[in-house]
Amino acid sequence: MAKFSHVNSTIREGFRMAIEAIRQNKLRSILTLLGISIGVFSVIGVMTAIRTLESSVNSQLDILGTNTFTINKSPAIQIHGPGGNRKIRQRKNITYAHYEEIKRKAKLPLRVSVLDGTGERNIRYKDKTLKKSAELRGADEWALRSINAYLADGRNFTPDDIRFARNVTILGPDILDILFPFEDPLGKAIKIKGIDYTVIGVTERKGQAFGQSQDYFVLIPISLYIQRFSNRWTSLGIVFEAESADMYEKTMDEAIGLMRVIRKVPVGEENDFSILSNEELMETFAGFTGGIKIFAGSVSVIALLVAGIGIMNIMLVSVTERIKEIGIRKAIGATRRDILTQFLMEAIFLSQFGGVVGVILGIAGGNVVAIVLNVPAVVPMDWAFYGMAVCSLIGIGFGIYPAWRAANLDPIESLRFE
Amino acid sequence: MADLISLKEIKRYYDVGGEIVRALDGIDLIIEPNEYISIMGPSGSGKSTLMNMIGCLDTPTKGVYEFEGELVHEMDDNQLASIRNRKIGFVFQTFNLLPKATALRNVEVPLIYANISKSERIEKAEKALNAVGLHDRMHHKPNELSGGQRQRVAIARALVNDPSILLADEPTGNLDSKSGVEIMKILDSLHDDGNTIILVTHEEYIADHADRTINLFDGKIKEDIKTNKRIRVSS
Numbered sequence: 001m002a003k004f005s006h007v008n009s010t011i012r013e014g015f016r017m018a019i020e021a022i023r024q025n026k027l028r029s030i031l032t033l034l035g036i037s038i039g040v041f042s043v044i045g046v047m048t049a050i051r052t053l054e055s056s057v058n059s060q061l062d063i064l065g066t067n068t069f070t071i072n073k074s075p076a077i078q079i080h081g082p083g084g085n086r087k088i089r090q091r092k093n094i095t096y097a098h099y100e101e102i103k104r105k106a107k108l109p110l111r112v113s114v115l116d117g118t119g120e121r122n123i124r125y126k127d128k129t130l131k132k133s134a135e136l137r138g139a140d141e142w143a144l145r146s147i148n149a150y151l152a153d154g155r156n157f158t159p160d161d162i163r164f165a166r167n168v169t170i171l172g173p174d175i176l177d178i179l180f181p182f183e184d185p186l187g188k189a190i191k192i193k194g195i196d197y198t199v200i201g202v203t204e205r206k207g208q209a210f211g212q213s214q215d216y217f218v219l220i221p222i223s224l225y226i227q228r229f230s231n232r233w234t235s236l237g238i239v240f241e242a243e244s245a246d247m248y249e250k251t252m253d254e255a256i257g258l259m260r261v262i263r264k265v266p267v268g269e270e271n272d273f274s275i276l277s278n279e280e281l282m283e284t285f286a287g288f289t290g291g292i293k294i295f296a297g298s299v300s301v302i303a304l305l306v307a308g309i310g311i312m313n314i315m316l317v318s319v320t321e322r323i324k325e326i327g328i329r330k331a332i333g334a335t336r337r338d339i340l341t342q343f344l345m346e347a348i349f350l351s352q353f354g355g356v357v358g359v360i361l362g363i364a365g366g367n368v369v370a371i372v373l374n375v376p377a378v379v380p381m382d383w384a385f386y387g388m389a390v391c392s393l394i395g396i397g398f399g400i401y402p403a404w405r406a407a408n409l410d411p412i413e414s415l416r417f418e
Numbered sequence: 419m420a421d422l423i424s425l426k427e428i429k430r431y432y433d434v435g436g437e438i439v440r441a442l443d444g445i446d447l448i449i450e451p452n453e454y455i456s457i458m459g460p461s462g463s464g465k466s467t468l469m470n471m472i473g474c475l476d477t478p479t480k481g482v483y484e485f486e487g488e489l490v491h492e493m494d495d496n497q498l499a500s501i502r503n504r505k506i507g508f509v510f511q512t513f514n515l516l517p518k519a520t521a522l523r524n525v526e527v528p529l530i531y532a533n534i535s536k537s538e539r540i541e542k543a544e545k546a547l548n549a550v551g552l553h554d555r556m557h558h559k560p561n562e563l564s565g566g567q568r569q570r571v572a573i574a575r576a577l578v579n580d581p582s583i584l585l586a587d588e589p590t591g592n593l594d595s596k597s598g599v600e601i602m603k604i605l606d607s608l609h610d611d612g613n614t615i616i617l618v619t620h621e622e623y624i625a626d627h628a629d630r631t632i633n634l635f636d637g638k639i640k641e642d643i644k645t646n647k648r649i650r651v652s653s
């Protein structure tokens with residue numbers, strides 16, 4: 001107990017000394033703090049930003065349904081050199097015939113469906129028109145499932161709607177807001193490029209993903225879409241759904257194999273199509289954030305190292321400036337440990353102070369991303385904790401030598417020091 | 419009852435670039451409680467070295483030092499610090515106060531190292547400052563005080579832990595004669611209250627306050643006389 005309260009009063013004395021020393025050398029202290037703050041800021045800022053991105057992405061990466069993947073002509077996210085782009089552009093389109101053939105031959109998938117989209121602005125109901133191109137999608141009866149949307153009202157497409165290319169449509173809620181602000185849309189006819197389509201259903205609102213609305217679309221039967229909206233660049237997406245997570249890999253392998261046969265890809269050559277899955281989107285995203293994390297990590301390691309050296313420097317100066325004071329304290333009974341503790345406290349306090357500033361600025365800065373993406377703010381307590389722990393370690397690591405020097409000063413020599 | 423302080427064959431040598439300086443060269447000295455001793459001698463004779471030795475700031479090259487029966491020359495750093503803190507009050511020629519701290523705070527610091535609670539610290543420090551007549555200067559910093567007042571703060575700090583002995587190395591050396599007289603009045607009355615005091619001085623009239631005068635020369639005791647013809651300025 002006595003031991004504890006002694007430690008306690010020494011720590012309080014160290015705390016007091018630290019504040020005094022910082023107050024007396026404001027500019028010098030602030031410059032030292034700045035190094036720590038920048039180091040902590042960069043890592044906390046980036047981690048917070050990534051955390052907000054992750055939380056927004058994880059909640060939105062169910063853009064595709066579960067256990068589904070899509071075969072497209074070109075990848076959703078294209079990262080390649082100048083040659084690669086042309087190679088992808090030269091790929092053959094995926095046609096409705098490809099879809100029908102693979103649908104007939106594939107044994108494993110729960111379902112195979114087809115999807116394509118284009119931008120279309122010429123959509124109206126009476127005097128109401130769209131200001132901005134909507135996503136016009138050719139779909140089959142599985143399309144809602146493929147895009148992970150649910151009907152709010154009305155009915156889905158039937159196989160007959162598709163087979164007979166009926167003039168029917170399902171609307172996303174954003175379209176509804178514009179064309180039918182006060183009216184029940186079901187059974188009404190909207191005009192797309194001047195041709196009437198009867199509204200048979202509307203979907204539930206999904207909100208935004210990656211800063212874009214997912215509700216601004218119009219679905220029509222794929223058969224109609226191919227007749228009226230396809231051109232020589234039209235390439236369809238074929239959506240596969242596996243029976244279960246366990247069957248996912250096998251289903252994908254089968255689809256790839258069949259697709260290669262159907263498109264006559266010679267053995268040994270690369271696929272002339274791309275596969276898009278939730279997993280792949282996640283992986284691409286993780287690779288992207290991983291890079292940023294490593295970069296931010298190295299920036300802050302360097303900044304913190306420099307800051308640590310700054311702290312060591314300022315502490316050495318501080319010890320030299322206060323040799324006399326150390327002598328006095330020793331003469332009136334301070335032990336080596338008292339002096340060591342006091343100077344260590346000062347170093348830790350300096351770095352902690354810089355750390356707090358860095359954490360606050362970092363969380364604030366990182367959450368700018370949250371505001372931009374319109375997702376809830378994130379306070380990464382774990383990273384804030386690590387940041388502060390690292391600051392303490394830096395304070396101890398770089399403060400121990402100056403403190404040790406102070407503690408081992410000879411009292412008589414120090415008292416004589418002018 | 420044991421002696422308060424007993425030095426036997428105490429030597430303190432310095433090695434200055436290969437040459438040995440014998441700052442203390444065989445000191446035998448016994449000090450009893452409530453003695454009032456002055457140490458005199460020419461510059462460089464070893465007065466300060468002896469005071470630092472007695473004050474446990476320094477350790478002997480050779481010899482036996484007993485403080486209240488404990489062997490100081492065998493103590494480690496922490497034990498020495500503890501003796502300095504609890505048993506010894508040191509007053510320096512140049513005051514040696516913490517410049518950024520108030521008088522009260524300066525007097526409080528030894529109590530921090532003595533592990534005494536905040537409220538008790540304040541109480542003791544105020545009492546010590548009252549005893550040296552500084553009750554109205556508690557919250558002044560050293561640069562807001564006169565030399566005499568600063569030395570009184572230093573005396574209060576030396577006394578605050580109720581030490582067994584008060585050591586003063588030329589306590590009036592940096593003061594004008596009027597302030598010097600004030601300081602000596604305080605030391606006299608402390609002695610009257612039962613404190614043991616050793617002071618170093620160059621001035622005969624300061625030394626005359628003491629009951630015993632030790633003369634040093636070349637690190638040895640040349641003369642050790644009981645005076646008893648005490649001159650008191652007034653009281």
Ligand SMILES: Nc1ncnc2c1ncn2[C@@H]1O[C@H](COP(=O)(O)OP(=O)(O)OP(=O)(O)O)[C@@H](O)[C@H]1O
Pocket residue numbers: 432433434439440441459460461462463464465466467468
């Ligand atoms: N740290 C040291 N290194 C080397 N020599 C020292 C050291 N400290 C003291 N001395 C020497 O020891 C001798 C005694 O010094 P001390 O300071 O005790 O003298 P003093 O009697 O107090 O003198 P003064 O009246 O001038 O204060 C001197 O010769 C001095 O040069």
Ligand SMILES: [Mg+2]
Pocket residue numbers: 465466467
């Ligand atoms: Mg001297």
